[in-house]
Amino acid sequence: MACVDIHCDSITKRFGVTEVVAPFSVTLAAGQTTALVGPSGCGKSTILRIIAGLDTPDSGTVTLGADPPKTVARRGALAMAFQDPSLLPWRSVRANIALGAELARKPTGDVDALIDLVGLNGFADHRPGELSGGMRQRAAIARSLISAPKVLLLDEPFGAVDAMTRRRLNEDLPPLWRSRGATVVLVTHSVQEAVLLSDRVLVLSPRPARLMADIPIELVGARNNSLVETAEFATLSRTVFAALEEGV
Amino acid sequence: MTTLRRVLWVCAALVVWECVLRMLPDSLLISRPLAIAGYVSNNAALLARATLETSVNAAWGFVWGNLAAVVLGTIMTVFPSSERTLSALSLLVFCVPLIASGPILRVLFGPGVGPQITLAALAVYYTTLLALLVGLRAVSQSWTDLMRIYDRGPVSTLIRVRARASLPYLFVGLQISAPAAFLGAMIGEFTGAERGLGVLTLRAMRGLDSDATWALALLSALIAVTAYGLIDWLGQRMVGYRPVILLSAPAASTRRSTGMRLIEMGCTTALVLLLWQVSMDAFDLNRFFAKRPGDVWAFITDAENRNTLLSALAETLSFAAPGYLAGLALGAGLAALLVLSPALSRATMPVAVALRAVPIITTAPLLVLAFGRGLIGTTVVVAVMIFFPTFVACQQGLRQMPGQIVDLFRSYDAGRWHLLRAAQIPAMLPAFFASARMAVPAALLAVTTVEWLATGKGVGVLMAMTASTSNYNMLWSCVAILAAVAVAVYAAVAALERAVLRVYASEQLS
Numbered sequence: 001m002a003c004v005d006i007h008c009d010s011i012t013k014r015f016g017v018t019e020v021v022a023p024f025s026v027t028l029a030a031g032q033t034t035a036l037v038g039p040s041g042c043g044k045s046t047i048l049r050i051i052a053g054l055d056t057p058d059s060g061t062v063t064l065g066a067d068p069p070k071t072v073a074r075r076g077a078l079a080m081a082f083q084d085p086s087l088l089p090w091r092s093v094r095a096n097i098a099l100g101a102e103l104a105r106k107p108t109g110d111v112d113a114l115i116d117l118v119g120l121n122g123f124a125d126h127r128p129g130e131l132s133g134g135m136r137q138r139a140a141i142a143r144s145l146i147s148a149p150k151v152l153l154l155d156e157p158f159g160a161v162d163a164m165t166r167r168r169l170n171e172d173l174p175p176l177w178r179s180r181g182a183t184v185v186l187v188t189h190s191v192q193e194a195v196l197l198s199d200r201v202l203v204l205s206p207r208p209a210r211l212m213a214d215i216p217i218e219l220v221g222a223r224n225n226s227l228v229e230t231a232e233f234a235t236l237s238r239t240v241f242a243a244l245e246e247g248v
Numbered sequence: 249m250t251t252l253r254r255v256l257w258v259c260a261a262l263v264v265w266e267c268v269l270r271m272l273p274d275s276l277l278i279s280r281p282l283a284i285a286g287y288v289s290n291n292a293a294l295l296a297r298a299t300l301e302t303s304v305n306a307a308w309g310f311v312w313g314n315l316a317a318v319v320l321g322t323i324m325t326v327f328p329s330s331e332r333t334l335s336a337l338s339l340l341v342f343c344v345p346l347i348a349s350g351p352i353l354r355v356l357f358g359p360g361v362g363p364q365i366t367l368a369a370l371a372v373y374y375t376t377l378l379a380l381l382v383g384l385r386a387v388s389q390s391w392t393d394l395m396r397i398y399d400r401g402p403v404s405t406l407i408r409v410r411a412r413a414s415l416p417y418l419f420v421g422l423q424i425s426a427p428a429a430f431l432g433a434m435i436g437e438f439t440g441a442e443r444g445l446g447v448l449t450l451r452a453m454r455g456l457d458s459d460a461t462w463a464l465a466l467l468s469a470l471i472a473v474t475a476y477g478l479i480d481w482l483g484q485r486m487v488g489y490r491p492v493i494l495l496s497a498p499a500a501s502t503r504r505s506t507g508m509r510l511i512e513m514g515c516t517t518a519l520v521l522l523l524w525q526v527s528m529d530a531f532d533l534n535r536f537f538a539k540r541p542g543d544v545w546a547f548i549t550d551a552e553n554r555n556t557l558l559s560a561l562a563e564t565l566s567f568a569a570p571g572y573l574a575g576l577a578l579g580a581g582l583a584a585l586l587v588l589s590p591a592l593s594r595a596t597m598p599v600a601v602a603l604r605a606v607p608i609i610t611t612a613p614l615l616v617l618a619f620g621r622g623l624i625g626t627t628v629v630v631a632v633m634i635f636f637p638t639f640v641a642c643q644q645g646l647r648q649m650p651g652q653i654v655d656l657f658r659s660y661d662a663g664r665w666h667l668l669r670a671a672q673i674p675a676m677l678p679a680f681f682a683s684a685r686m687a688v689p690a691a692l693l694a695v696t697t698v699e700w701l702a703t704g705k706g707v708g709v710l711m712a713m714t715a716s717t718s719n720y721n722m723l724w725s726c727v728a729i730l731a732a733v734a735v736a737v738y739a740a741v742a743a744l745e746r747a748v749l750r751v752y753a754s755e756q757l758s
Contacts, residue, residue, distance in 0.1 A: 052659050073661035080659045086652035090674050090752040099670070103660035147660075 003030035003181040004065035004072065004150050006051060011060035013046055020046045022208040023060065028200075030065075033174065033184040035194035035201045037240060043209030044187045045083070048153050051185060052080050064151050064183075072151060076104030079149035081157040085140035087128040094124040097142045104147035114142040117172055119165055133160040141169070145176065152177055154186045158193065170196055171224050191240045195233060196223060203243040213243035278618070279462040287459040288467075294448070295467065302444040303471060305361050306433035309368020313429065314422060316369065317376035325384045325410060326402045336516045337523075342374035343734035345693040346432055347700050347708065348727040350439030351715035355537040364436030364444070371432030372425035379424070383417025384410045419483030426479050427472035434468065435697065439715070453613035453701065465611045539724040547721040548729075556710070557725055561733065564706035567623060568695040571630025572687060578631065579638025580680050587646045587672055588664050600640050612694070616702040626698050633694040634687040638680070645679025646672050678753045681745035688738045692730060 006028040013021040020043040028034045036044045049055040051062055053069030064072040072078045079100060087096045094111050101108045115124050118138040128136050137160045144152060158166045174197055177184050188194050194201045195217055203213040217236055219227055227233050262281045269280045279287075288295060320338060324331040346367050353363035387409050437446025445468055452460035521541045528538050535543070548554050586593040612629045619625035649672055657667045699708025707726050714722040 049655075053661070054655050054658055070661055073659060076660065078659065080656070082652050082655065084650070084652045086650060086656050088653065088671060088674070100660075102670075103657060103662045103666070153659075 002065075002150075004077070004183055005030040006151065006183055006185065007063045008047070008051070009061050009063075011047070011050055011057035011062060013043070013050065013055065013057055019208040021050070021057070022205075022210045024209060024211060025060075026202065026211060026214075028183060028185065030183050031178070031181050032200060033177070033186060033198040035186045035188055035198040036204060037188060037191060037194050037201060037244065038204030038209065038212075039206050039244070040189070042204050042207050044204060045155050047204075047209060048080070048155050048185060048187050051151075052078065052153050054080075076106050076147055077150040078153070079104065079144040079147050079151075080153040081141050081144040081155065083156045083159060085128070085133075085136040085160075087136055087139055087143075089128050092125045092127055093120055093131070093139050096128065096139055097146050100143035100146040104149070106147050109146060109148075111142075111146065114146055117145075117176070118142045119168065134162050134165060137161050138165065138169070141173070145173075148180050148182075150180075150182055152182045152184045154184065156187055156189065158188070158190075166193075167225050173197075174223055191237050191244070192228060195219075195236050195240060196225075196227060201240050203240060212246065213240075215239055215243065279459045283459045284463045284466065287463045291460075291463075295445075295463075298443060298445045298448050299467065299471065302364075302430070302433050302437065302446065302468075305364040305436065305444065306368045306429040308361075308365045309370075309432055310372055310425060310429035312365065313369035313372035313432075314376050314425060317373045317380055317421070318418075320373070320377055321380040321384060321414075322406065324381065325406055328402075332512070333516065333519065337520065338374055338377060339738070340516075340520060340731060340735055341370065343689045343692075343738060344370075344727060344731040345689065345696045345734070346371060346435045347439065347693060347696045348711060348730050350436055351711055351723055352727060353436070354440045354715070355720065356533065359442065361441075363439065364433045364441060364446075367436040368429040368432035371428040371435075375428060376418070376421035376425050379417045379421030380414055383414030386417065387413045416483070416487045419479065419487055423476055423479040423483060426475035430468065430472045430475065435693075438697070438701065449613060450701070453617075456617075458617060461613050461617065465614050469611070537718075537720045539720055543721060544724050544728050548725050553722070553725070557707075557722070557729060560705075560707045560710045560726075561729060564692075564695055564699065564708065565733070567626040567699075567703075567706060568630055568691045570623070571627040571695065572634060572691040574627060575631035575634025575691070576638050576680070576684055576687065579635045579683070580642045580676070583639050583642035583646060584668060584673055584676065586643065587668060593643065597640075597643060600636060600643065612698055612701060616698060621703045626695060626703055629698045630691050630694040633690055637690070638683045638687065641679045641683040642676050645676040648679070649675045674752050677748050678745075681741070681748055685738060685741045685745055688741060689734050692734050696730065 006026075008024055008026050010023045010025050011021060012019075012023050024047060036047065038044050046055060050057050051064075051069060053062075053073055062069055064078070069078065088099065091099065094115065097111050097114060098108045112124070115121060118141055120135060120138055120142070123131060123135065128139070131139070137157065141154075141157050144154070144157075158169060161169065170193060184198075186194070186197060188197075198217055201213075201215045201217060202211060203215065204210065205212045215236070219230075219232060219236070221227065266281050269278060320334055324334055349370060350363055350367060353366050357363050357366070384406075433444070434446035434449070437444040438450055441447055445464055449461065449464045449468075451457075452464060525540050525542075528540055539547075548557060586596060611632075615629045615632065616625045619628045653671055654667065657671065662670075695706070696708035696711070699706040700712045701708075703709070707730060711723055711726045714720070714726070
C-alpha cells in the first residue's frame with residue numbers, strides 16, 4: 001500500500017454539554033510526521049481517536065488516503081500507541097508485540113529486532129507485570145510498529161519512558177517509520193520532542209480544540225539529539241512556545 | 249415512564265402466563281397467576297405469620313453472622329499471623345452444607361428457633377468476610393506508608409484508613425448476605441421446625457400442592473430480593489458507589505513446599521478435631537447425640553457403615569457433578585456470548601443480579617416438580633443454583649477489561665469474536681475460577697437439599713433418615729465426610745485457579 005495522507009474536514013466533537021473539538025480542518029501530507037501540541041485536556045487525544053476511527057465526529061469527515069479510517073484499519077495499515085500501554089497481562093512481551101501483527105492480519109516478522117530497538121533485550125519472555133512502567137510503554141510502541149503501518153498514531157507514547165531511553169528512542173524510531181513511508185501523528189506535551197521528531201507542529205487552543213498555529217519544521221541535517229543545541233532548533237521551539245502562550 | 253413501562257411488561261407477562269395455562273388445563277406443575285393469588289388470599293393470615301417467623305429468624309442470623317464476619321475480619325487485619333488459621337477454619341465451616349449442619353443443630357438446640365438463626369448466620373458470614381477482607385486491603389500503599397511514617401500501628405491504620413475504605417465492600421457483602429440469611433433460615437425450617445415458610449414449603453411439596461409451592465417460592469424470592477434491594481439502596485445513600493468484588497483470589501501458596509503444605513494441613517485438621525472435642529466436652533453435651541471425633545472414627549472404620557456411607561456419597565457426587573459443570577458452563581458461556589451484544593448484556597445484567605439474589609433452593613421443590621426426582625431434576629436444581637452467581641461474576645469479569653485494550657483491538661478493526669477469544673475470555677478467567685471455587689459448597693448444598701426434600705437418594709436422604717432414627721453416629725459421619733469432600737474439591741479448584749491466575753492475572757497472587 002502506498003503512503004496515505006490524512007484529511008480532516010471540519011470535524012467537531014462534543015461530550016454531553018462540553019465541546020471538545022471545534023470545527024477542525026487539516027491535511028497531513030503522506031509520509032510526514034506531524035505533532036499535535038496544546039494545553040492538557042484541549043482535545044488532542046480526541047482528534048487522534050477520531051483519526052483512528054475510535055470516536056465518530058459529530059460532524060465533518062476524516063479520510064486516510066481516499067478511505068475512511070475503518071477501511072484502512074481493516075487493511076492492517078493503521079496502528080496506534082496509547083497513553084496507557086494496554087498490554088495483555090497474560091502474554092509475554094514478545095507475544096504482546098506480535099499481537100500487533102496478529103490483529104493487523106500480517107505475518108509476525110522480526111519481533112526480536114523491534115525488541116532490540118526499544119531496548120527490551122532479555123525481557124522478551126517476561127510478562128507485563130514484571131516490567132517497569134517505562135518498559136511496558138516501550139513494548140506498546142514496538143507493538144504499534146510491528147505491523148509496519150502506513151498511518152501511525154502516537155498518543156503521548158514516551159510519557160512514562162525514562163529520560164535516557166527517551167533520548168535514544170527519539171533518535172532511533174523516526175528513521176524506522178520514515179523508511180516505511182508511514183504518515184505519523186504524534187500527540188505530545190514536550191515542545192522539544194515535537195520539534196525534534198516532526199516535520200510540522202500543529203498548536204491547538206485550550207478546549208475546544210482549534211488550530212492556533214501551523215508551524216513547519218525545516219531542520220537541516222540528521223534528526224538527532226545534537227540538533228537540540230542548535231540556534232535553529234531553539235528558534236523553532238520558541239515559536240511553538242509563543243503560539244502556545246498566545247492560546248492561553 | 250420507565251417504571252410504568254416495567255409495570256406494563258410485568259402485567260403483560262402475567263396475562264400471557266394465565267392465558268397459556270388456561271389453554272393447557274392438564275398442566276399440574278405450573279400454576280396460574282390467579283390460582284397462586286387465590287392461594288395467597290385464602291391463606292393470608294397463615295402466610296403472614298410464617299413470613300414474620302422466617303424473616304425474624306433470618307434477621308437475627310444476618311446480625312450474628314455479619315457480626316462474626318466483622319470480628320474475624322478485624323482480627324485477621326490487626327494480627328496478620330492469625331489469618332491463615334482463621335481463614336482455614338472459616339472456610340471449613342462454610343464448606344459444611346447447611347442441610348448437614350441443620351439436623352445436628354436441631355439435636356443440640358432442641359425445639360425452637362436456635363437452628364434457624366444459626367444456619368442463617370452460617371449462610372452469611374463467609375461471603376461478608378471475603379468482601380470485607382477485600383475492602384480492608386483495598387487501600388493504596390501510600391496511605392499505609394503515611395501511617396507508618398508517623399509510626400502508627402495496625403490498629404490505628406484500621407481505624408483511620410481501612411475501616412472507612414472497606415465500607416463500600418462491607419455493604420456489598422451485606423447485600424449478598426441478605427438473601428443468603430433468608431435461605432439459611434428456610435433450610436433450618438426444613439430440618440424440623442414448627443413454624444415458618446420452610447415448614448409450609450415442605451408441607452406443600454409433600455402434598456403435591458403446586459399452587460402453594462409456587463406461592464411460597466415467589467413469596468420467598470420477593471422477600472429476599474426486597475432485602476437485597478433495600479441494603480443496596482442504603483449502601484448507595486451511605487457510601488455512594490458499589491465496588492465490584494469478584495476476585496477473591498485463593499491464598500498464594502506458591503512459595504511453600506509440598507511438605508510444608510502437608511504439615512499445615514495436618515495442623516489445621518488437628519486444630520479442627522481439637523476444637524470439636526473441646527467444645528463438646530466444655531458444654532458437657534450428651535454423648536448420645538453429640539458425637540466426638542473418636543466416635544465418628546470408630547463408626548466409619550466399621551466396613552458396613554463405611555460402605556453405606558461411601559455408596560451414598562458416590563450417588564450424591566454423581567448427581568452433583570453434572571449440575572456443577574452445567575451451571576458453570578452455562579453461566580460463563582452465556583456471559584461470553586452476551587458480551588458480543590453489549591445492549592443485550594446491559595439489559596440482562598440487572599435481571600441477572602436480581603435473580604442471583606433469589607434463594608434458589610426455595611424454588612427447588614418447583615424444579616423437582618417440573619423435572620422429576622431423578623438425575624435431570626437434581627442436575628437442574630444444582631445448575632440453576634450455580635448459574636446465576638457464575639453468570640453475574642463472569643459478566644462483571646468481562647467488564648473489568650480496560651477500555652484501552654478494547655480500543656486497541658478496534659483500532660485494527662479486529663472483529664468481536666477476535667476480541668472475545670484473544671482478550672475478553674482470558675480476562676474473564678479469574679472471575680470464572682473464583683466463581684467455580686465458591687460454587688463447590690453451593691453445589692453440595694443444592695444436591696443434599698434436593699436429596700433431603702425429594703429424591704430419596706444419596707447422603708441427603710441418609711441424613712434425613714438417620715436424624716429420625718436417632719442414628720447420630722451416621723449423621724455426624726455424613727457431616728464430616730461432606731465437609732471433607734467439599735474442602736478437598738474446593739482446594740482442587742483453588743489449585744487450578746492459582747495455576748490459571750499465574751498465567752492470566754499474576755498480580756492477584758502477589
